[in-house]
Amino acid sequence: MVLPCSLLAQAGAQRAVLRPLASPAKWAQLVQKPQAQRFQSTRSSTTANSYKLSHPQAGTVASPYRKKFAAPPPITAEEAVSNILYNTPTSKAPVESKHILDCLAQDEPGVLSRVTGIMAARGYNIDTLVASKTEVPGLSRMTIVLKGERMMMVQAKRQLEDLVPIWAVLDYTDTKLIQRELLLAKVSILGPEHAIPQVRAYRHSKEEMAHDPVYEETLASGGGAAEAADQHHHERYATTPSASESLLLSHRNLKALRELTSLFQGRIVDVSAESIAIELSAKSERVDAFLSLIRPFGILEAVRSGLMVMPRSQQLSMYEDDPASDDVVGQATVVDDTMLPPG
Template sequence: MWTSRVLSSATRAAPLASAMMRPQRAAIINPMFLRQSSSSTSAITYKKSHPHKRHPALTSDYLHPAPPSAEEAVSNILYNTPPMGRNQMNKRHIFNCLVQNEPGVLSRVSGILAGRGFNIDSLVVAKTEVADLSRMTIVLRGESATIEQARRQLEDLVPVWAVLDYTGFKVIQRELLLIKVSILGPEHVRAQMNSRAPSNWQLVQEETDEDMTPSDALRQTHAHLKSLTELTKLFQGRVVDVSGDCTVIELSAKPDRVDAFIKLVKPFGILEAARSGMMAMPRSPVYDRHEHEDDEVQEEGSGVDASLLPPG
């Protein structure tokens, strides 16, 4: 009885073992059948024949990275540090000239600087709160010895009251920028420069793809205007004029900050730009009134000579 049961179980397991030993053939699916049929059965069959690749699990080094060593940290800092200037001798010098408000002063001052071969980076002249007195801010580059000779020659002029050199001092620097930027995109800047009175939608329809509709062009225009407005707020500027194809932005900041703003809005397409030049004024020193009083008290109380005291 027991022998017959063993033989019957072995007979049943033989077809199953032979089926497992056979090589399994990949299911061949007709792509036309998949396109025509949208049933869930065809989707399951397709997923089985195209299994997803399983990505390896994240290791502990990725989730909890080890702190960098001192050598790695120093190498990273040195790599990210910008290089020094090419020519440290040609430093930027800031002159503040107080001159008499009369004709010909500007030409005489600029003539002395031009005679010595200086290229003036910026020059700003305006009247002050005092009658017949003007302030002239000059920014130029050159060697310190040559700059000092030019400063003395400027002081020798009759209409010049004083020439102050703010090089190396803490000064407040400001420059005004008015820039007109296109909101149609950089591909329309050339057409806007050729014709300053274009029809907004004619430009968009002529130079863009045929698939773009006026609604798409309107969305793109407002997206550019929104990006320019947000960028202007980051630099603490303001939008002073908006038209159908461009916007005018006003920015008052340091010259380096103005340069950075111009580089950032350049991809939008700059139509016009006007810079006033740098104006500078020295910072006022801050004195501590209480510290000065404490010094006076200590001076008044120190009436004993320390050399006459006993040791210890």
């Protein structure tokens, strides 16, 4: 086989290039990587300053997401005092003091009626009354909250103690107590404008509709009273929302009510397409505050139990107090003058 002259010339040139690289020393010299140079440390104490001067610190780049706002103007002492006085709530009107009585009674029919009969005959203002069985068979417990003067509470306690089925009457007015009240509330999740049709607030008085121009116009056009009432209700209150509107409203209000309920450590016990039921166990003041916050959503119905109380434990430590140890500690703190150094 005879190769062309051009191929022979090309092969000869490649052998001529690779022939010098055949030497191991030259090949190692070509493939050897450059080694990093190691700077020798100096004993001078000004080396750090020299490095700082030769390598100035670069300024920080201003981020577009990090904005600097102007500082608020300083206020004077007069303005601060005026602001505090303006934001301080005014004192409420004096209210009647609340007294709590806990009655231990025999669990038999007619005891509750006798207790309430005495309270009503004497004209006592009962705020709440809770009666229930206890863990002891044949023993019931009644928690009565009265509002009025101290002398009235003392008289009510004596009259309750005179009843035969009453074992004892405890006064918890000035005692540290655990107070709880249960609330069940059904709230609309369609908004306050749809809460009135939900509770069937369609029953309007004739006097209210008689002064309504829509009602009078419908009657004058020949319509009946029922048709006029329907037109009055349609014009005054919101109509039934569409399916998409109801879905969006319910999810938005449900999220807000769920967050509000979790802040008060309550829970949602029932969910429907138009309303939810909320359960809350807290003090009476917190229950009042929660009701005022959910009222704008539209409360369909609500029920509250009376106040239930239990005294707190008086023993905070498992160790008994040793008065002798207190005396020893007190004596140890006294410094003897004879033990002091001279001068």
